[in-house]
Amino acid sequence: GESVGLHLPTLSVQEGDNSIINCAYSNSASDYFIWYKQESGKGPQFIIDIRSNMDKRQGQRVTVLLNKTVKHLSLQIAATQPGDSAVYFCAEKGADNYGQNFVFGPGTRLSVLP
């Protein structure tokens, strides 16, 4: 499959444990954020989103936390499974223009250990 990033930060977790993936975003004017999961050979897959008027949003086994004060976003995955192994990206969208021009973070590789 495609090489997403040769020197990505890597997070290794035991199967069944919770994972926390962090992202520092750059634009204090960003008002919309998305977390994506990318498996080898595939395009990024939408996981969950959050708008800047929220601090927390929950999905199925995932929770996104937003701290606007320090421009920090995190993705929590509960009961991590082998199928969660992938590269995870955060993407931010500025409030200063219309449209879908997202800025992506460098990504974090999640490795789930048996």
Added chain:
Amino acid sequence: KAGVTQTPRYLIKTRGQQVTLSCSPISGHRSVSWYQQTPGQGLQFLFEYFSETQRNKGNFPGRFSGRQFSNSRSEMNVSTLELGDSALYLCASSFSLEGSGGREQYFGPGTRLTVT
């Protein structure tokens, strides 16, 4: 509902040639964005089309261009290919509205372009 489709999936071109990539968005989506993904630079925004008009543009040279058709399908073109253009080109579609902010965006599988 069918997802975003991209053709071709793989392409090999020679320096100096040009290439056209195609993207069909999810039915009902009017916004199509293109991104370039490389190991060194990560995912970078190229441009976005909405209702056949370029709505946003990233910091890429003029050799990169695109267009959108009335059925929302989009193409991107790269002229005078350089070795550094080797990358995974991703297309994403969304149910964006005119004058709206960010919305859920869904990606296709990408086109792997290799320039030799």
